[in-house]
Amino acid sequence: MKQKVLTLAVTAAVGFGTIFGGYAAKTEAESVSELKGKQSEIQNKRSGVKSDINKVNDKINNLQKQQSDVKDEMKRIDFAISDTTEKINDKKAKINATKTEINKLQGDIKVILDRMKKRSELLKERARSYQENGGAVNYIDVLLGAQSFNDFIDRANAVATLVLADQEIFKQHEADKIELEKKQEKVKKDLAGLETMLADLNKMSQELKVQMAEKNKLLSKLKVQENEAHEHAMNLQEQEGILAAQEAAIQRSIKSEEDRQARAAAEAKRAAEAKKAAQARQQQSSSSSSGSGGGGTVASTPAVSGGSFTRPAAGAITSTYGARWGTFHWGVDIAQGGTVPIVAAADGEVYVSHYSSSYGNVVYILHNINGQMYTTVYAHMRSRLVGAGQHVKKGQQIGIMGNTGDSQGQHLHFELYKGRWQFHSAINPMGIVPL
Ligand SMILES: [Zn+2]
Incomplete structure (x- = not known):
């Protein structure tokens, strides 16, 4: 049997010498009132166990509620994680776009710088042409060609205008360059801002993942607790089953004791009447006998040994009593393939014969060995051949x-x-x- 289940079972165990009491002729009978006292003791225990079962079920409900709360929180965290991931991706895209923009601005600045350089060379060229009269536009010729003073002024203005226009273009380039640099400055600032936001988002995502891991841990802890509570509930159910069986056994004992008393009373009455008749007739006749049948199908395996106990089944001992896998094995396991008969280890009375989720088909037998009471338990059977209340002989299947x-x-x-x-x-x- 698996260890977990062994831990199970039952805290019950109830005053129970009465089992033999039902067969009053064989051992000293307990009075009906004693039996009823024990019955009410068992009933009290059962109601205690039932209230424990209710408590454990409340605990299970509570643990399930906690788990669904944790799952809700996990859903929220999960949502936050995907939201954060979306934002991270968005920031990354913006950072890439900004970097592209910065590159483009750098390219634009370079184009303007090239133009300025060319313009500056052109202006230098023009300045030289003022002096050397060899330029594309000969300003001196323009001025000297004046027809009148007014014409000269006009022409001088025109020349000045041309020079100013050149300077204006240069200034415009400079202004463009400054504007581009400002723009680049701003975009770089934007980039830094985006990178800060990205770092914050990454940090948040990290924290959310940590929270998620904690919730996962909590959830599995709650699951373990719930499993334990289920196991506890199962143990209590087992306990309740055995107590019910014990109560039924006591009920049988009460009935059998009452029947015995009724029979004894009838017998006494009959005896008194017979005595009266005998006295009257000076005759004698009386006889009575009673017996009980045991027997049943006695299995041939294993060989029934002498002494009070015999081996309950043929096969190899696969696990002994004692510490096992860090816990405790409260029995001995005997294993063999095929159809293997299980026999009563000693004479006694079956007081539980039922199916339980842990022990499977199980039989509990109470024995009275030279005045010492023993109980034997036979678990995991394929089938049971005896019922509660039945007397069995040592070696009986x-x-x-x-x-x-x-x-x-x-x-x-x-x-x-x-x-x-x-x-x-x-x-x-x-x-x-x-x-
Ligand atoms: Zn076992």
Whole structure:
């Protein structure tokens, strides 16, 4: 049986000598009022377990609510991450566009600088032509060709205008260059701003991813807690099942004790009447006997050994009692392939025979070995051949080895308790049961 499930089961264990009490003729009977006291004790325990189940279910609901809250938060973070990623991509595109613009402006500035250089050379050329009279426009000739003083003034103005126009063009180039440089300055500032924003966005994205990782961690922690709570709920359900079985067994004992008392009363009455009749007739006749049938299909495997206990199944011991994988294995595993009979380890009374999600098909037997009570548990069976309340003999077949419940591979998980079944109190059967 897997460790997890072993931890399970039941905190119950209830006063329970009564099991044999039902067969009053064999052992000392408990009174009906004692039995009823035990029954109400079990009922109290059951209502305690039921309230625990409610609490665990509340816890499970709460954990599920927390998980859905965390998932909502994760959705929000996820949205924020994709929003941030979108903005990052947008900023990157803008940065690229800005860089392209800067390159273009640098190109434009270079073109203007080239033009200015050419213009400056042209102006120098013109200045030389003023002096050497060899330029394309001979200003001196223009001036000397004046017809009158007024004409001279006009011509001088015209020359001045030409010179000014050249200077104006140069100035215009200079102004263009300054404007482009200013523009470039501004674009560079824009670029720096964009890069700052990008860095901020990257930082935010990083923080969001950290938050997301934390939420993921929290979510898996909550999931683990929920699984544990489910397991706890399963344990409580198991406990409730066993308590219900115990209550039913006590109910059977009560009925059987009441029947016995009724039979005894009837017998006493009959005996009194017979005595009266005998006295009257001076005759004698009385006889009574009773017996009980045990038997059933006794399996031939394994060989029934002497002593109080016998081996419950043939096969190899695949796991012993004790620490296993960091936890504790509360039984002994016996495994073998094929159809393997499981037999009662000793004479006793079956008090639980049911299917549980953890133990699968499981039978609990209560034994009275020379006045010492023992409980044996047979888990994961393929099928059960006995029912609660049934008496079994040592070596009598009670089921077939299987792989039901929380089991990996066909095996018998066998537990032994000194006294009644009690949570985490199974003892090592080695040395007591011949294994
Ligand atoms: Zn086991």
